[in-house]
Amino acid sequence: MRPAILFPLFRPLAGLPGLGAKLARLAERLAGPHAVDLLWHLPSGLIDRRFAPKIAEAPGGRIATLTVRVDGHAPPAAPRHPYKVRCTDETGVLELVYFHARGEWIQRQLPQGRTVVVSGRVEWFHDTLQMTHPDAVVPVEERAGIETVEPVYPMTAGLPAKTLRKAIRTVLDDLPDLAEWQDAAWLARQRWPAWRDAVRSAHTPTEEADLTPSAPARRRLAYDELLANQLALALVRLQQRRLSGRAVAGDGRLRARVAAALPFALTGAQQRALAEIDADMAADRRMLRLLQGDVGSGKTVVALMAMLNAVEAGHQAALMAPTEILARQHAETLAPLCWAAGVEIAVLTGREKGRARSRVLERAASGELPLVVGTHALFQEEVAFRDLALAVIDEQHRFGVHQRLQLSGKGRAVDVLVMTATPIPRTLTLTAYGDMEVSRLTEKPPGRQPVQTVTVALDRLEEVAAGIRRKVGEGARVYWVCPLVDESEQLDLAAATERHAYLRALFGDRVGLVHGKMKGTDKDAVMAAFAEGRLDVLVATTVIEVGVNVPEATVMVVEHAERFGLAQLHQLRGRVGRGDKPSTCLLLFDPHLTETARRRLKTLRETEDGFVIAEEDLRLRGAGELLGTRQSGLPEFRLADLAEHDDLLAAARDDARLIVERDADLQSPRGQALRTLLYLFERDAAARTLRSG
Template sequence: MRPAILYPLFAPVGSIRGLGPKLAKLVEKLAGPHVLDLLWHLPSSIVDRRLAPKVAEAPDGAVCTLTVRVDRHMAPATNRQPYRVCASDETGTVELTYFRGQPGWLSALFPIGAWVVVSGRVEWFNGRAQMAHPDQVAPLEEAETIQGVETVYPLVAGLASKVLRKAVQTALAAVPELPEWQDEHWFQRQGWPRWKPALVAVHAPQDEADLSLEAPARRRLAYDELLANQLALALVRRQQRRLAGRAVRGDGSLRARVLEALPYALTGAQGQALDEIYADMAAERRMLRLLQGDVGSGKTVVALLAMLNAVEAGHQAALMAPTEILARQHLETLTPLCAAAGIEVAVLTSRDKGKARAQLLERLAAGRIGILIGTHALFQDEVGFADLGLAVIDEQHRFGVHQRLQLSNKGRGVDVLVMTATPIPRTLTLTAYGDMDVSRLTEKPPGRKPVDTRTIPIDRLEEVVAGIRRKIAEGARAYWVCPLVEESEQIDLAAATERHAYLLGALGSRVGLVHGKMKPSEKDAVMAAFAAGSIDVLVATTVIEVGVNVPEATVMVVEHAERFGLAQLHQLRGRVGRGAGASTCLLLFDQPLGPTARARLAILRETEDGFRIAEEDLRLRGAGEVLGTRQSGLPEFRLADLAVHGDLLAVARDDASLQLERDPELETPRGQALRTLLYLFERDQAVRYLRSG
């Protein structure tokens, strides 16, 4: 149960005085449904209205607040001319101009002879001061409501700044005093404000320094959010550890056959990862391990050997992939190796229906299938294992924590190995996978050649096409990746459908097309034709980003590369360089390039180290963009920016684990305050893992 002290913060935004149903809907669209969401919506800039000179001394182009007497109104002869109000002080005259101004409204706003305060940008024209559409106007007795620093918030259409500012101030007035959850010694050393003053301070910046992510109030709130994240993950991890596991130790017989059948020896990194996995599986508690490996670092072989360890011990294993293409590709890769080991492997996707499906489920329930590969279809209730010992989840960022748990519930004490080919910066690994142990594959298997990466302006398209024509004549195959499926009116990008038509004309009929709006069976057919060599060029959106394996493809063209994230470009480049031939990746960009886009493309030319690329991506774009947070199951932070506050994350992790060591059920005064913190950041699930929670 959420503590009563937080009720005012979780009241609907519509309960804020002055917000009617219509405005409340807009605020909810902008910030979120609760009063607290509005308080997490921070200002993006300020307008300083403190400069209050006499008219004659007002600097050109500056925002000024002037106190003037209204002298006369000059209504325009036609609609094309502005309505002018002439006003003055003892030093000079200023013209207040309004285009399409309503005479009645302006007469009431500026009564002749009255003293008023106006604020806006002053511009001098032919020796006369002018202010077009003043931002603020008030009678003299209300001067203090204008002359100060005005916060500027990100807005949504239909919502005025003034309304939003007022709503934030009303919400701040209702904020309760909460117990301090920070460790007192650390808190004092940082010189940070208490929680409520910090919240008030971030909504009342007085200069640019106060808007900085490094300002003390902002760092304090960022740390609160990171601490809630790390404490919640630590509680989830502890809960996982409490669940009964079982020791799984195979005799090595099946693994020995597979290692013999492999055309290469394992890398040192693969060997180390396997040692860590086998040790976890042999322990009495459940394994929950993340295997991070760059494109082509050999994660699938590691996963297979881990699954065979379970099969040797008399259990079954499951491998779950995010797409049907990837599931069937895993089947293709693993079938010959499993045949060498003499065990049955099968695949189950939503496409499998009727009698064949029923027979497969029967064999699975009887324990005859040692390894089952599948998609989300594995979650369905009727999918039952005889004895599931290990669940491997590929491309973890496509699945949430709940799906992870759902799969492990299909057996007793199931070990879980999670894999991702998207190298994740260390800071993001901590925030997203802090509940897991991590193994990293940092070497590529022998024989993988480096990919020659080049950046080319898109206006040299014809040269690129001519180059591809030559490569095809030599027997090569090429990917051509576009960012959108259909021409978007807002963003003029070359769409996959249009590019496909263009390349058909330029290169002949052996050009295929794959995009996200096609049916899975259609996509599979085109991919199969490309893999078989009956298609030379595959035009695609990023559906080919993960896992597709065509060793004969040696050219990757990415159109509008400046629109893609670094991690995504690195993934795409990893689709080539898988066979014996030398490979090339051409990144086509639109001029002019901004400094961030230029830096990103330069890094890709310099290195193929996915982990270094991921760290650079975080530095250049911020955590919200890396991996496309919204789709990835990574936490979205409202106050913390990992590119700036990464140093606080490690502290938060240590703080959380130390606190749980000293006070496992969060019962001390600080522990109780930390429970409030978890509820404040909506980590309610984690509180349920506490005995007295």
């Protein structure tokens, strides 16, 4: 249960002053559903209203706070003209300018003869100082209320900045006094403020330096968030270790048959990964291992060998993929190898219906079916296994930790192997997979061709199309990936449909289209037509990014490459170069490139090493966007910036390890405070693994 002291921070936004149901929805889209989310929504700028010159000394273009006397009103002479209010001090004249404003309202705000304080941006117009739509107008006796530094927050359309500031101030005024969870000596060494002071300080910057990741208040809060993350992972890992496992060790006969059927020998990296997996499975504690391998490094074969280890020992294994296309493709890749080993494999996705589905379910439940490949459908309640010993989860970043636990809950002491083809920088591996052991496949299987990467400006589209026509004439198959548009599937689809029509006009009806809005069966039919050579060109949104395998495809065109993340471009490039012919990746870019986009494209031209690319991507974009997908399953940090705070991540990891060694159930006074920290950062699942106390 969440501690009562945190209840005020987890009240819904609609309960805060100024935020009714409608504005609360906008604030929720901006920050999150609870009051605490506003605390993590830190200012990105500031407006300094402390500058208070006389009228004659006010420089144009600056925010100024002026004390003036209201001399007279000049209502607009025509409907489109502005309403002007003439004000003075002993040094000159200031005109306040209002467009589309109601005269009575202005007269109430600024009665003639009154001395007022006005604040806003000033400009000189001819010889007169003007302030258009002042930000603040108050009687002179309330001057102290505006002569301050005002935080500027990232905003969303329709939510007034003043309303958001007021809601945040309310939450800051009600901050509970929480017991300190940081180690006292470490806190003193860092010279950080207490938690409550740090939050208030982060929301009341007085100079630009207070807005940087290195400001003491921001570093303290970033460390709190990283410690919550690392402690949660350490507790989940400990929980996994405490759960009794079981030793699973096959005799190698099925794996020997697969090895004999493979057209190539396993690489050194594959053999090392398999040795680590075998050792984990043979131990009597549960395996939780991440298999990281670049596109085309042969993860699927490693996964099959691990699954066969379970089958040899008389158990079952399941492989789960994030999409139907990928699940079916895994099944197709594995089927001939399973056939060689004499082991049956079946597919279970949302599309299997009726008798076929019932048959798979019956045979999985009876234990007659040793291997099942599927999508999220494997989580469903009616799916049962007689004796599931190994769960393999592909493209882990598309699934959360809870889904991982759900699948492993389908059997007794299930070992879990998680795979990703998205190379993840070391820092992110710690934050997302700190609860796992890691194996890396760093070599490509023999026979893989390098991919030549070329960048071309979009204004040369016709030349590119002519080059593609030549390639298709020589028998090549081509992927053409359309741009990401504003993260909107509707617009992505429009861009893809338009490009499909353009290419059909050039190449006739041997051009297909796949996108995320299509039915699974229709998508598969188009993919099959492309794989079998009935289509020459496949136009796609990024649905083809993960795992699609057509060895005959040798050209990848990515339109508006500057809109994609580095890791995502690397994934797309990995769709070609899978056969024995040389392959090309054309990155079409908008000539008006930002410096970051230019560096991104240069990195891709220079290297095919996914791990080098991932580290550079982290540097260029920060962790939040790293995988190019919002649903990346990587923890979204609100306060920590992994590129700036990686030293804090290492410290948080060490601290979490020590805490778990000394006080695994968090019963000491510091342990109790750390429980509050876990709930504060909504790591409730980890908090629940603790024995209640």
